[in-house]
Amino acid sequence: MSSKRSSRRRFIKTSAALASLGAGMSLPVNAQIPRPPGYPPRRPDEHYDYGIRSPFVTSKRIGTNGQRGTDPREGRPRDYGFRTPHHELFGTITPSSLHFIINHGYDAPNIDPVEHRLMIHGLVERPVMLSLDDLYRLPAVSRVHFIECSGNSNVTGRRFYPGWLRTQPEATVQDTHGLASCSEWTGVLLSTLLEHVGVKKEAKWFIAEGAETGFHSKSIPMWKALDDAMVVYAQNGEPLRPEQGFPLRLLTPGFEGVNNVKWLRRIKFTDQPQLSKRETSNYTSERADGTFRWFEFENGTKSVITRPSGQMKLSGPGYHDITGIAYSGRGAITRVEVSTNGGRTWQDAEIQGTIHSKAFTRFRLPWLWKGEETVLMSRSTDDKGDVQPSVAEINQELGLNLSHEWLEAGNPGTSHFNGIQPWRVKRNGEVENALFTV
Numbered sequence: 001m002s003s004k005r006s007s008r009r010r011f012i013k014t015s016a017a018l019a020s021l022g023a024g025m026s027l028p029v030n031a032q033i034p035r036p037p038g039y040p041p042r043r044p045d046e047h048y049d050y051g052i053r054s055p056f057v058t059s060k061r062i063g064t065n066g067q068r069g070t071d072p073r074e075g076r077p078r079d080y081g082f083r084t085p086h087h088e089l090f091g092t093i094t095p096s097s098l099h100f101i102i103n104h105g106y107d108a109p110n111i112d113p114v115e116h117r118l119m120i121h122g123l124v125e126r127p128v129m130l131s132l133d134d135l136y137r138l139p140a141v142s143r144v145h146f147i148e149c150s151g152n153s154n155v156t157g158r159r160f161y162p163g164w165l166r167t168q169p170e171a172t173v174q175d176t177h178g179l180a181s182c183s184e185w186t187g188v189l190l191s192t193l194l195e196h197v198g199v200k201k202e203a204k205w206f207i208a209e210g211a212e213t214g215f216h217s218k219s220i221p222m223w224k225a226l227d228d229a230m231v232v233y234a235q236n237g238e239p240l241r242p243e244q245g246f247p248l249r250l251l252t253p254g255f256e257g258v259n260n261v262k263w264l265r266r267i268k269f270t271d272q273p274q275l276s277k278r279e280t281s282n283y284t285s286e287r288a289d290g291t292f293r294w295f296e297f298e299n300g301t302k303s304v305i306t307r308p309s310g311q312m313k314l315s316g317p318g319y320h321d322i323t324g325i326a327y328s329g330r331g332a333i334t335r336v337e338v339s340t341n342g343g344r345t346w347q348d349a350e351i352q353g354t355i356h357s358k359a360f361t362r363f364r365l366p367w368l369w370k371g372e373e374t375v376l377m378s379r380s381t382d383d384k385g386d387v388q389p390s391v392a393e394i395n396q397e398l399g400l401n402l403s404h405e406w407l408e409a410g411n412p413g414t415s416h417f418n419g420i421q422p423w424r425v426k427r428n429g430e431v432e433n434a435l436f437t438v
């Protein structure tokens with residue numbers, strides 16, 4: 001469709017919805033605008049050195065309470081995973097301060113960037129030790145990409161987690177989808193570095209290793225190194241945050257979070273994978289027959305409505321803008337459909353802003369809520385033709401029977417879950433998680 005036609009269609013849709021504003025929303029004609037606040041107190045100098053947000057803005061990451069994870073220093077359970085508050089965000093770039101965090105039990109190390117080195121070795125002609133300055137001298141690329149942990153939206157039973165957030169009616173979009181975030185990343189393509197080191201043709205894999213106490217490491221197939229993997233030193237225009245891997249991280253666009261090794265200090269080219277803990281016993285999917293799938297890499301296409309979403313309350317019937325994010329680990333989003341009647345009919349949502357491959361894409365749909373109970377959901381499609389599956393389709397593919405009862409009974413659940421997310425809007429305007437109950 002030409003952009004002219006689509007913007008015309010958008011205009012018609014929006015103006016039809018706005019025409020009802022009179023009925024749905026009251027805009028008082030004689031209202032007084034509030035007086036400007038008085039002469040402000042002088043702010044501390046640090047706020048001019050490095051800006052901070054208004055004290056009225058309070059969105060924050062939340063930990064994943066009730067999930068496993070033991071502090072290696074204190075031997076006691078701790079929050080595992082800090083989630084992005086999608087319901088309070090706009091557009092497609094996650095503020096760096098609110099990017100989700102998964103560290104396997106360790107705090108971010110304090111690395112001096114001047115001392116830090118990246119070693120590239122193994123099946124290469126010329127092994128190297130690179131400093132940050134060496135990397136700054138090489139051709140840089142800046143790209144917008146999401147990262148998503150394969151544990152995001154996981155539908156996991158009592159067997160693994162004492163409290164499962166995903167399935168309960170009170171879950172917010174931060175609980176269900178908070179382990180995904182999107183940034184503009186800057187660094188050097190791994191393929192550029194390969195020209196310098198001369199990789200041997202026997203190389204089929206590379207192993208990336210982090211510098212924290214636990215030395216997180218991961219095997220990644222060679223084709224990703226030749227395609228779009230990057231060694232990244234900046235996020236949203238400034239050096240990486242410690243929690244995101246300062247001073248260096250690997251970025252494997254569209255691959256499950258675990259591959260994006262933070263505090264990157266070593267890349268070794270090999271002819272086989274290493275079979276480390278986090279590619280055998282962790283981050284693998286259990287099948288119905290009790291065996292596990294290894295080496296899944298790309299995140300499937302996924303979308304979620306972020307407003308209105310779980311625990312929000314609609315102020316009243318009438319016009320509301322439905323908005324959310326869509327993404328795919330395989331390419332660009334080409335279509336997002338929204339249903340406002342529990343999946344009986346679907347409408348094409350408008351894509352807002354620029355579409356980047358393997359990146360958050362914002363969608364919106366104008367909606368006239370008549371005050372009845374209903375269920376909202378979204379469904380994304382990417383440029384490989386993949387369509388976000390329903391829970392029934394996921395069950396069929398994995399041979400599962402996901403439901404509250406099935407999970408309570410201790411049956412396998414699944415991570416890598418990209419099913420359609422339903423939100424129930426109740427007659428009083430309250431919104432709740434409707435997974436497994438539509």
Ligand SMILES: Nc1nc2c(c(=O)[nH]1)N[C@H]1C(S)=C(S)[C@@H](COP(=O)(O)O)O[C@H]1N2
Pocket residue numbers: 099100101102103104105147148149150209210211212215216243244245256257258259260261262263
């Ligand atoms: N060095 C190191 N890299 C790591 C991890 C880690 O614990 N240590 N966690 C991985 C996992 S499982 C995920 S989902 C992503 C999360 O990236 P983020 O914390 O920047 O959001 O980092 C990956 N890279």
Ligand SMILES: [Mo]
Pocket residue numbers: 102148149150151257258
């Ligand atoms: Mo992860």
